[in-house]
Amino acid sequence: MSKRHLLALFNDFDEAVAAIAELRAANIKGFNMDDLILKSPIEHPEVELVLGDKPVNVQWFTLIGACTGALLAFFLVSGAQANFFAQIKGGKPIVPLPPNFVLTYEMFILGGVFITILGFLICAALPAKRSALYSAKVSEDQIGILVKGDESAVAAFKAIFTKHKALEIQEEAGK
Amino acid sequence: MSITNLLTNWSDFRQQHPSAAHPHREYKWAMSIDLDSCTGCNACSVACYAENNLPVVGKEKFAHGHSHHWMRIERYWDNDGREFADQGAQFLPMLCQHCESAPCETVCPVGATNHTADGLNSQVYNRCVGSRYCNANCPYKVRYFNWYNYPTTENVWPEPMNQQLNPDLSVRSKGVMEKCTFCVQRLRASMNDARTQGRLVIDGEVQTACQQVCPTGAITFGNLVDPSAKVGKQWKQQQVDLNIDKQPKDAEEKAAKLRGYRILEELRTYPSVMYLEQLRESAV
């Protein structure tokens, strides 16, 4: 069964939140709340109240990245130094810990940052093609709600959106 | 593989130097300079120019502090406000001290300067990138930088002066740090000879250029590990221990003082050059 996309733009965030709440409450057939995407010009952490807590997994990437960076650094540096067991420098041990900790620390951060970014891209599914229904207004000052549902649900969507003073409702061109 | 190596030899890798527990095995090149014999004649310095292909930089560059004298004679006065320098001057031949715990080594970003197994502070010209950090960290300021490309500079080695260059060591190009090597080319030659004959280098078999030329024999050079070497005997007699930064003899009150000392020892560089204090007669 084919699905249709619908984008509604709102001026007011509170209205958009209300619209979402109503969508959830309406329990429209052929529509899953997971298929709702909120688009906003700024971050609205409040939406979690209506969209529900969604897990964020970037931190795991950070942890792995940072640990990998640190381990890599320490073993790279110490291993490289161990190759030169005949080259004493300044009377210090061949594998001197303080400098290696400094480098480990730096690489810990480097690994952390890099893999965090990687994690961000993966978790946020970026880079991506923009969805067909996109309005530049969303990056300006309007809130967009993108829903995906069965053809049958379209009318229900429209009703709810209009009720909540949607400025504009865009429909995907039929396939 | 280095990681295996690392894990196997961890305790060795964590060893500090210098330490009495891990002495040098076969060789530890060291020097002693008797300031009472040194007359400040500069022969050692010129010999070093001849042996080590040091460029003559000329007046203008000398004025800018670009001179290359691995062996330089410093001249100090001790007037204390008297009208005349009536006890003469104090001459001090200053060269790389080949510190056991050399401050220059740790700071080189590319590891161009290292401590060798025979106790030299080596400088790898090919590896040097010219950060000059080693010089910055050298308390004696005995490292000399190639500020210009001397081999191609006019009147440094004009034809046929270049034929005098010693082929046993390289001519350094611009951007490279250099310093006294204890005439490493001579050391290596005689160590190789000795090795092919299955023995160690005998005391006196190898001389540094400055030692060889010194008219008063103020410079003694040799293997500190070798019990028969004069340099080792001198160090021992003067109670200067390579491995400690504060010689116990300095704390003791003695009727007859010992003359041996190392310069800026308190910086814990553990220099390999011992100086013997200059003497002056009090009866005149």
Place this chain on the structure above:
Amino acid sequence: MEKDIREDIAWAQINKDVLKSLESPRRLYWVILLIALAMIGVAVGSEIYQYTTGMGVSNKNNSHVWSLYIATFIFWIGMSHSGTLLSAILHLMHADWRKPIYRFAEAMTTFSLMTAGLFVMVHLGRLWQVYYVMPYPNERWVWPNFQSPLVWDMFAIATYLSSSVLFLYVGMIPDLAICRDNIHAGWRKKLYTIMSLGWEGTDRQWRNFRITYLTIACFLIPLAVSVHSIVASDFAMSNMPGWHVTSFPPYFVAGALYSGCAAIITLFIILRYVFRFEEYMTLPIMKKLVRLTFAIAMVWTYLNLIEFASVWYGHDQTAKDQLIFKATGPYAPYFWAMIFFGSILPLMLAFKRFQTHLPILFVVSILLNVGMWLERWMIISPSFAHGHYPWTWDHDQWPSLVQWGIVFGSFGWFTLLFMVFCKVFPSVSMYEVKEMVYHRTLALKHKPAVKGDY
């Protein structure tokens, strides 16, 4: 009290105002750009001369091996710390007045690091072998010397540069999407389309974005501190009198934040004037910034005094001699100028009437940075001139025109990068200004606090 920003400002107006700054520049822009290019030309010419002739033309010498290059290197590294301060530290502290001004500060971080990196290379005697400093696998298993603070520098700066570029970029993605949505043709469209990675502002994107931004900010703060501590270790780890000081790392970090803040004030005033950003870069924000600068100036002054006092109180005669030399020798005019610009002049910032007087602030902020540059020079040159070994003291070394030329050109390089940035990327964070307005509006409405960080 005046407001940091008007809450009734239209969001579309924000977009419009900021995007306006990306429009084709006026003639003056090109003139300044040409001047910057000419300055770079001077530096490039000097560097070519130095590269082909030898480091000697910079008029350093065997007992005075470092000079302006390293001093200016530290200066630029120091300058970079302001971006981190504003974007990361203040971000974690929820100081939302940072929002209109952090973007250009972050850009400044990146570009001053890029400038500083050049000095590392310019400084090398054998620039063509610079890759020896990097740990790259090779047949001979030769590695850099990991004990050297310069290698730590290399690691730290590489980490810092790449992290702050990523931080700048990640933070800019929503704005790039705005640019993409509002510019419809030309290379800019392509650039913004590619760089915005298809950002749509979905809840999922925002959610991950927030945690990412926060995480990197958390990393950046210790990183920034470590970078300048490591730069300080170049000196503190060595045994030169005047360098071998325990308090150097915090001293350097304070100095870095200080000079960075001063530079932000300068650029703040310029951008406010040039792009007519009066609505965003407001005087109350300036006031906060100036107060912050003042506080850091006092921290720096304190650390400076601590350094002097500990040397004075200690038993290291060599270091004491060095300090006396600095204050009374041939470098005394520069030393006292540094004290004046760095410690006395910022006292002005304590007075309210100056805190928003932009012309005065403009001049003062530049002078503060002159003072900070002098500070770096006063760390390097007098120490070399009067080190451990009296025979090699060198009191009359004066940097040659080649050195001055390259230092001069570095400002052109920074200007060029910054000017190009301002015309290609939004120098005010639009989405965050919107956030700021939004949250202040919410606060005005006395809305109950909502879940989340706000």
Place this chain on the structure above:
Amino acid sequence: MIENSFNRRNFLKVLGWGGATAALSGCGNTSVEDGKEFVTSYVETADYIIPSIGTYFNSTCAQCDAGCGIMGRVREGRVLKLEGNPKASINNGKMCGLGQAGVQAHYNPDRIREPLLRNGDRGEAITWEKALGLINEKVGGVNAENIAFLTGVVSGHDKALLKNYLDALGSGHHYVYEAVAPSVIRAANKKAYGVEMPRLRLDKAKVIVSFGADFLGAWVSPVHFSQQYARFRKPDSGERGVLVQVESKMTLTGANADRWLAIRPGTEGILALGLINALAAAGLSVPGDVAAAVGGYTSERVSKDTGVSAEHIGKLAALLKERSPSLIIAGSAAEGYAHGSQNAAAIALLNQILGNVGQTVEAPSSTPFPQMAPTTGNRLALQSLNDNMAQDKVKVLFSYGTNPVFTAPATMKLKENLKKVPFKVVFAHYMDETAVEADLVLPLNSAMEDWATVIPEYVAEGAQLNIRQPLMEKLYPGTLGLGDILLGLLKYRRPDEYNGFEDFYSYLRNAMVTNKDALGGASKDGDTFWEAALSHGGVKMVGEPVNLSGNVSATTLVVPAPFVEDATYPLHLIPAVSASMRDGRNANEPWLQESPDPLTTIVWDSWVEMHPKTAAKLGIVEGDIVEVASKSGAMKAQAYVFTGIHPDVISVPLGYGHDAMGRYAKGVGANAFKILDPVFDKETGELAMHETRVKVTKAGKRVIIVKDEGPAGGNQMGRKIAVRLTSNKVNLSEEV
């Protein structure tokens, strides 16, 4: 050192070819790829030649007249470095910086490469045949009386050949000129001890009092004396010798003295007599006539005249009495006055009173071949030549080993007088000031390319003949040695005698081998003897010890009262002879120019030393360009202020201020020879070098002196760098 027998000349040729190519490909700008050169591999080298391993050949240093034995390190046909010959009794394997720089004289880019004949202002290259033919023609055209041969110190076979040539010409004049030689001392020694240069045993002395003799720096045989000095300072007994230096300007030796006494210039004799008086007072037995003669020299008077405090005189006399033997040396500072001979005699008397003659002043050996004994030079010789030239008595002038145009004081007008000589032949290494004036310039081999024998004036033990042999093939085919030139000239005059010798080498070898019995080779065959002599660097000869006489008469001794002040020229000028520059002949060797002067650490320039008091009086600070004006001329140089000089004295180093010679010498510093006043020693007629009175004025400019010393000067700033201790705190005999 090569002990086996081989054909040396062939060897050098092979080595030279291979060596030259190797040298070029190693260091030159041409390369094999350019096709500009051939590469000759070492297919057939002598079996002791291992590429990349240095081979050592012994020879004799020619950098000064001390005649040290040297050992040249030769690799791939190039001489790389000079070491001291350990078998040489003079220097025992040691060398000085000046000697080291010999290779730079050899490889000097400014060497003359072919004979040059004057054509207007230019020198035109000609062949040796033409050059020698021209000389022969010129000397044939004039009376032998009108031929003058001016040389530096000559000895050995060169001297013999030269004498033969002059004889062949019908006895021309031979002038031996040394610009800075101790010629007054030689005369005084001759009078006091019966020999010009007795052996001084520094190593035996317990106290040395040196009146301005810079025996560690530039006096007579510094490398030899330095070694003796080391043993004097640290004898086996552990009783460290005491050195007291009395002079007005600190020399290198003065800088090493236990006590450096700044004395008013010219009063050295008074101090010597005062010391005798003090010794007599202290109970030393002194002959009656001497005691009577010195009776007036009370320590108050001496102290007043000399400026040396009575306390120091007393201490010194006590030390001399207590520690015996001692050694009193008269040096250039004592001899450089109009009464220099008296000063030297008074000092010799002190030596004699102390009983040092025969103890630390020893007899030298005579040379069995007097015709090869060194002819030492003096400044009087140049004076006489100059007079003769002024009177047009010289028609053909040869000059070898000297540079009189540079070293003659301006008052002599030597350059003008030279122009009166119709034909001037100069044997030269560089186009120096004298060569520039020449009509014919004959380029000499360097000491590293030349054959010669040398008998040094000061021989450490016995009698010896040093050999100078080529260390490598000639750099330029157009140069010749003095021996070869003389031989070539002699072949014109005495073809029967000399045509049999292909070159000087065959002459020399023949002469040596013929006389091998007297040269210590009686038991060997000719070839063995020759090879042994070469590998040793010389031969020992059996010399008769000369008896020393010790009879300085005190009655004839008249030491004049100290100077009266001259209001116009208030200061004394001491022209200093530095260890590197000497009389200026080595100024074109860059190592020496860049080797800092030991006391001032100045490089690449001359300077005017003065005491801080003098400087303060004149308002001068370091680096001021000052004009030093004497009655005879003026020069400008930078001022250097330090306390190693008497306030009545200023000092300028000699050897700088060349206006020709080469790229490293030309234009460096100012020539102090030029402003010397024509004052002469009353007994010998020698130019009194220290008698010039000058005034010093600021010339207005100030420069930063180029020197090694930093802004801290000689101050250690409280660091423990160069440490000094009083000698009674140390037990030297325990030391290794």
